[in-house]
Amino acid sequence: xxxxxxxxxxxxxxxxxxxxxxxxxxxxxxxxxxxxxxxxxxxxxxxxxxxxxxxxxxxxxxxxxxxxxxxxxxxxxxxxxxxxxxxxxxx
Numbered sequence: 288x289x290x291x292x293x294x295x296x297x298x299x300x301x302x303x304x305x306x307x308x309x310x311x312x313x314x315x316x317x318x319x320x321x322x323x324x325x326x327x328x329x330x331x332x333x334x335x336x337x338x339x340x341x342x343x344x345x346x347x348x349x350x351x352x353x354x355x356x357x358x359x360x361x362x363x364x365x366x367x368x369x370x371x372x373x374x375x376x377x378x
Contacts, residue, residue: 321373325357328372332359337378340370348378 300306332338332351338361340347349363354372361370 322357325372328375329354329356331377332372332375338370338375339378340375342374 349361353360
């Protein structure tokens with residue numbers, strides 16, 4: 288189904304119960320996709336890897352010291368930061 292058809296179908300919803308069902312389904316799907324992205328990233332990285340972190344304004348480089356479910360602890364210039372796996376890439 289194309290995005291314009293989906294948006295058109297959402298625009299045609301005329302009651303709150305249906306709208307709430309659509310919102311709940313979208314939240315579930317978003318959580319699934321986010322978990323898949325984190326799972327793939329977790330399989331890519333290991334402790335000791337050098338990574339590049341892209342933030343809004345700059346790129347930072349660091350070393351992974353610990354990996355959690357969706358985040359990693361990264362040492363950047365002597366300070367430790369909790370960084371989402373989804374914004375890291377191998378340096």
